[in-house]
Amino acid sequence: MNHKDLMELEQEVLFDTYSRYPIAVKKGKGTKLYDFDGKEYTDLLAGIAVCNLGHCHPEITEAICDQAKSLVHVSNLFYTKEQLEFGWALLSTGDFQKVFFCNSGAEANEAAIKLARRYMQKVKGEFRYEIITLEGSFHGRTLATLTATGQDKVKEGFFPLPHGFVHAKINNLEDIKRKISDKTAAVMIEVIQGEGGIKPLDRDYVKGIYEICQKHDILLIIDEIQTGMGRTGKMWAYEHYDIHPDIITCAKAIANGLPMGAMMSTKKVAQGFGPGSHATTFGGGPILSRVGTKVIEIIKRDKLINRAEELGNYLLRILNDLKKRLPGLINEVRGKGLMIGIELNDKIDANRVFKELISRGYILNLTQGNVLRLLPPLIISKEELDNFSNTLEIILKEVDK
Numbered sequence: 476m477n478h479k480d481l482m483e484l485e486q487e488v489l490f491d492t493y494s495r496y497p498i499a500v501k502k503g504k505g506t507k508l509y510d511f512d513g514k515e516y517t518d519l520l521a522g523i524a525v526c527n528l529g530h531c532h533p534e535i536t537e538a539i540c541d542q543a544k545s546l547v548h549v550s551n552l553f554y555t556k557e558q559l560e561f562g563w564a565l566l567s568t569g570d571f572q573k574v575f576f577c578n579s580g581a582e583a584n585e586a587a588i589k590l591a592r593r594y595m596q597k598v599k600g601e602f603r604y605e606i607i608t609l610e611g612s613f614h615g616r617t618l619a620t621l622t623a624t625g626q627d628k629v630k631e632g633f634f635p636l637p638h639g640f641v642h643a644k645i646n647n648l649e650d651i652k653r654k655i656s657d658k659t660a661a662v663m664i665e666v667i668q669g670e671g672g673i674k675p676l677d678r679d680y681v682k683g684i685y686e687i688c689q690k691h692d693i694l695l696i697i698d699e700i701q702t703g704m705g706r707t708g709k710m711w712a713y714e715h716y717d718i719h720p721d722i723i724t725c726a727k728a729i730a731n732g733l734p735m736g737a738m739m740s741t742k743k744v745a746q747g748f749g750p751g752s753h754a755t756t757f758g759g760g761p762i763l764s765r766v767g768t769k770v771i772e773i774i775k776r777d778k779l780i781n782r783a784e785e786l787g788n789y790l791l792r793i794l795n796d797l798k799k800r801l802p803g804l805i806n807e808v809r810g811k812g813l814m815i816g817i818e819l820n821d822k823i824d825a826n827r828v829f830k831e832l833i834s835r836g837y838i839l840n841l842t843q844g845n846v847l848r849l850l851p852p853l854i855i856s857k858e859e860l861d862n863f864s865n866t867l868e869i870i871l872k873e874v875d876k
């Protein structure tokens with residue numbers, strides 16, 4: 476089978492839900508991907524912030540294979556050592572005392588929304604259910620999480636949507652204050668909006684939200700699904716902001732490519748769930764948990780969080796130098812750690828730049844029409860980042876002609 480056969484087969488077999496890149500991937504190793512013709516690509520996207528340790532990391536492969544020999548699945552009716560070890564390791568990374576495992580980011584956010592409501596209604600005895608989220612945010616594709624998402628495009632054709640979600644303007648504390656009511660259960664934010672175009676929220680704004688939540692006894696949920704696991708130069712991006720959320724959600728990178736999500740909360744808020752209140756068949760299965768524990772071990776051992784910070788600063792610097800060398804072509808370079816967006820000027824055909832980068836061997840993403848989104852594996856090298864920046868410079872000069 477070659478690339479063309481696979482493209483035709485996809486049209487015939489799969490729902491038409493994805494606009495795919497014109498690449499059929501055969502294998503991956505470290506920061507590289509290879510197509511069916513043997514062409515090599517540098518992966519600056521890591522499966523959309525998933526394969527933080529790179530592709531087919533030998534220790535992860537070993538953990539998967541070894542665990543598959545002894546226990547693959549038993550359900551959450553039983554205790555398993557792997558799940559508890561991973562739970563312990565994950566909780567050791569932050570301010571939280573309890574974890575719930577699930578299978579994806581959207582599911583982790585669903586769990587957070589349900590927990591916030593149930594905590595308010597069952598523990599505090601108040602009928603609060605509204606969740607305030609931000610314009611431009613992205614929280615997932617289930618009915619509740621697409622309603623939570625602050626972008627209209629994900630909602631088209633899915634009406635009526637669940638009740639109880641309110642959107643506030645980004646970086647505008649007054650708007651949050653206006654939207655709080657006696658029905659508000661929680662505020663849910665990404666401290667750096669990912670799909671929304673790599674937009675870090677202002678420091679004072681996030682601190683302000685935290686203080687408002689404390690004052691009104693409202694829960695603060697941080698969606699760390701894209702920002703988490705060291706990507707921004709901290710284990711969790713909320714650590715950049717000097718706040719203590721009640722709940723965080725994560726997924727994507729926690730099992731380096733296997734489908735896993737998690738919600739963590741304080742012990743107090745965790746009282747919102749009791750037996751039978753929430754569940755999922757596959758959550759925290761032995762293979763995923765074994766891999767999750769290994770991921771944390773490798774992140775710590777190989778100091779990948781520091782690496783993300785250092786390389787992120789380096790990348791910001793070389794891209795800002797590029798911006799200066801090519802006045803008027805790049806509006807802004809922004810982000811933290813290895814989560815970086817390059818916003819191109821309207822006069823540049825961003826789609827053409829994106830396609831040229833792909834054809835010259837760089838995998839990245841174009842979001843919000845003009846933002847090149849970089850989420851490389853945390854093991855990327857300086858040399859690979861330099862080569863990318865040089866290639867981008869050549870392409871921008873060509874496209875500007």
Ligand SMILES: Cc1ncc(COP(=O)(O)O)c(C=O)c1O
Binds near residue numbers: 581582584616727
């Ligand atoms: C911030 C954020 N939240 C939630 C999600 C949804 O995660 P999943 O696709 O695993 O359901 C994503 C996915 O891109 C995300 O970036």
